[in-house]
Amino acid sequence: MSTPAVNTSTTTGSLPPNSIRGAARRGVLARPGLEAIENKGWLRAHKWLLLRRASQLGILALFLLGPWFGWWVVKGNLASSLTLGVLPLTDPFLIVQQLATGQWPYREALIGGGIVLAFYLLLGGRLFCSWVCPVNLVTDAAAWLRRRLGLKGGKAPAAKTRYWLLGFVLVIAAATGSLAWEWVNPVSMFHRGLIFGFGLSWGIVGGIFFYDLLIAPRGWCGHLCPQGAFYGLIGRTAVLRVSANRRSACNDCMDCFAVCPEPQVIRPALKGVGQDHPLILDGDCTTCGRCIDVCGKDVFRISTRFDRSES
Amino acid sequence: MSDIQDTTDRAPAGAGPAPRGTTTSRRRFLKDAAGVAGGAGLLALGAGLYAKQASALPATAIRPPGALAEADFLAACVRCGLCVRDCPYDTLKLARLGDGVATGTPYFEARDIPCEMCEDIPCVVACPTGALDRSLTDIGEARMGLAVLIDQETCLNFLGLRCDVCYRVCPVIDKAITLERVHNPRSDRHAMLLPTVHSDHCTGCGKCEKSCVLPGESAIKVLPAKLAQGSRAEHYRRGWEEKDAAGGSLIGEQVELPVRGLEGKAFGDTRVGPGEGPGSAPVPSSAPAGLDSGWKP
Ligand code: SF4
Ligand code: SF4
Ligand code: SF4
Numbered sequence: 268m269s270t271p272a273v274n275t276s277t278t279t280g281s282l283p284p285n286s287i288r289g290a291a292r293r294g295v296l297a298r299p300g301l302e303a304i305e306n307k308g309w310l311r312a313h314k315w316l317l318l319r320r321a322s323q324l325g326i327l328a329l330f331l332l333g334p335w336f337g338w339w340v341v342k343g344n345l346a347s348s349l350t351l352g353v354l355p356l357t358d359p360f361l362i363v364q365q366l367a368t369g370q371w372p373y374r375e376a377l378i379g380g381g382i383v384l385a386f387y388l389l390l391g392g393r394l395f396c397s398w399v400c401p402v403n404l405v406t407d408a409a410a411w412l413r414r415r416l417g418l419k420g421g422k423a424p425a426a427k428t429r430y431w432l433l434g435f436v437l438v439i440a441a442a443t444g445s446l447a448w449e450w451v452n453p454v455s456m457f458h459r460g461l462i463f464g465f466g467l468s469w470g471i472v473g474g475i476f477f478y479d480l481l482i483a484p485r486g487w488c489g490h491l492c493p494q495g496a497f498y499g500l501i502g503r504t505a506v507l508r509v510s511a512n513r514r515s516a517c518n519d520c521m522d523c524f525a526v527c528p529e530p531q532v533i534r535p536a537l538k539g540v541g542q543d544h545p546l547i548l549d550g551d552c553t554t555c556g557r558c559i560d561v562c563g564k565d566v567f568r569i570s571t572r573f574d575r576s577e578s
Numbered sequence: 579m580s581d582i583q584d585t586t587d588r589a590p591a592g593a594g595p596a597p598r599g600t601t602t603s604r605r606r607f608l609k610d611a612a613g614v615a616g617g618a619g620l621l622a623l624g625a626g627l628y629a630k631q632a633s634a635l636p637a638t639a640i641r642p643p644g645a646l647a648e649a650d651f652l653a654a655c656v657r658c659g660l661c662v663r664d665c666p667y668d669t670l671k672l673a674r675l676g677d678g679v680a681t682g683t684p685y686f687e688a689r690d691i692p693c694e695m696c697e698d699i700p701c702v703v704a705c706p707t708g709a710l711d712r713s714l715t716d717i718g719e720a721r722m723g724l725a726v727l728i729d730q731e732t733c734l735n736f737l738g739l740r741c742d743v744c745y746r747v748c749p750v751i752d753k754a755i756t757l758e759r760v761h762n763p764r765s766d767r768h769a770m771l772l773p774t775v776h777s778d779h780c781t782g783c784g785k786c787e788k789s790c791v792l793p794g795e796s797a798i799k800v801l802p803a804k805l806a807q808g809s810r811a812e813h814y815r816r817g818w819e820e821k822d823a824a825g826g827s828l829i830g831e832q833v834e835l836p837v838r839g840l841e842g843k844a845f846g847d848t849r850v851g852p853g854e855g856p857g858s859a860p861v862p863s864s865a866p867a868g869l870d871s872g873w874k875p
């Protein structure tokens with residue numbers, strides 16, 4: 268099974284670099300990362316993915332220990348929680364919406380929001396998306412299935428839509444004087460549903476899965492989700508960054524483009540378009556590390572925004 | 579937000595003296611941006627309208643103690659469920675999509691599990707956002723709703739029996755709910771003890787509704803104050819209140835004629851005590867319409 272697969276990646280690898288974006292968009296690669304598995308072994312070729320799943324599921328498990336086993340490590344949900352009875356954590360996206368409605372929350376919520384905000388400001392806003400948000404499991408699954416089924420076409424709205432939506436979410440909060448987005452926000456609905464019971468919220472989660480699978484590739488997280496947009500804005504100055512520091516070794520196999528949830532962020536760093544250093548500084552990068560995994564040439568690594576070195 | 583600003587900032591520049599080629603591409607860019615913004619706006623507008631439309635609270639859904647007025651509550655509550663977790667009686671729950679209550683907000687249904695009126699009000703203490711107001715420190719001051727004896731046709735006490743359960747379970751017994759003794763016109767020799775709720779003490783905890791012995795629906799129900807209460811007619815002066823406030827009648831002492839059979843009772847008090855009661859003459863059928871509908875429980 269592996270021999271023809273390597274062939275695929277070498278043939279696609281010989282495509283001229285200027286077709287990279289188009290090819291990635293069209294999703295020609297059904298199984299990116301085969302060369303990496305060949306070179307580094309399955310485990311190392313899935314290192315960041317496994318760590319990420321462990322983080323996502325581990326956080327979920329902490330929330331579920333209470334309701335399932337009566338062991339209350341963390342109470343509440345991602346909107347606001349209390350850990351071990353002392354550490355408040357609140358989603359700053361909700362605090363911002365709340366302030367837009369004209370409500371001033373209690374100190375706990377503000378402190379909790381401050382802690383979360385500081386964490387993501389420092390380490391990378393969209394770490395939330397790839398390491399915490401449960402919807403990522405759904406959209407990753409849709410993207411995976413889309414690749415495997417070789418589904419092509421579909422049309423995603425412009426990637427900027429999410430920033431407009433974020434703006435309008437705040438406008439609507441101010442206009443209606445209520446947290447209007449929370450009526451439909453699939454992110455909080457999914458997490459709350461897992462912990463407090465779903466009702467019909469499954470429908471919304473299923474809707475996102477099928478939207479991503481059939482209508483818009485990476486449509487929700489990559490183009491629409493205002494919560495992701497919010498964390499993307501926070502992440503503009505984050506220290507933790509992915510660097511294509513061995514980009515000279517790139518053989519244009521395009522596996523990284525095929526797995527990246529935000530493929531547009533790779534090109535400047537990997538191909539030196541509009542910048543000379545190999546750092547992915549775009550706030551939309553979720554620092555998921557999947558590009559590191561699937562690269563058979565070890566081009567990428569996690570680094571800091573101050574490390575512009577290349578080797 | 580810089581992306582959004584970028585697009586808007588560039589808009590006027592595009593209209594300036596630019597070479598023809600870039601003008602077209604800018605125009606297309608503007609058109610695209612307008613489309614994106616329009617789409618996002620529509621999506622948000624849909625969410626907003628849906629939220630507005632879905633914000634009506636069903637009458638049987640009661641907010642936790644200390645909840646802000648509904649409109650403010652919907653602005654403050656982040657739907658974290660910390661109040662739910664700290665309620666020792668599992669009274670509170672977070673609304674799920676389809677429950678008819680704003681998704682994710684805490685509420686309870688009294689007939690299901692009522693609020694036990696915890697002295698330390700842990701739900702309020704747990705709320706990090708102020709959706710449950712911490713200025714509520716005495717649970718007796720909570721106003722989650724107001725109990726209403728809603729069905730006089732099935733309430734056992736209204737039928738002349740001595741059920742009294744709603745009265746007995748009330749944590750604010752004898753203040754929030756009293757038994758008012760009135761003559762039972764059906765047997766004509768018994769009293770009826772009518773459970774009567776008083777809004778100045780009822781917290782809306784729902785214990786009465788929970789324990790009503792009727793199968794299925796309760797005859798006494800906690801409703802939102804808005805449904806349970808009429809607005810007070812401020813232009814009517816209540817003579818007896820004015821009299822109390824003034825320390826005496828404002829129009830001089832009046833001659834109050836005794837009512838036959840009710841001698842020795844306060845004027846207007848028609849409740850029947852033991853050994854009291856008017857002569858058992860039935861109401862003549864010639865009585866003016868509207869005095870006695872002839873309704874028999
Ligand atoms: S974009 Fe939204 S849904 Fe996707 S991972 Fe980020 S917060 Fe979650
Ligand atoms: S007062 Fe006690 S029983 Fe009532 S809702 Fe709060 S925690 Fe639950
Ligand atoms: S604790 Fe406060 S913010 Fe959280 S669900 Fe309850 S009322 Fe809402």
Ligand code: SF4
Pocket residue numbers: 724725747748749750751754755775779780781782783784785786787800
């Ligand atoms: S709701 Fe019923 S039990 Fe609770 S205070 Fe009011 S009358 Fe008493």
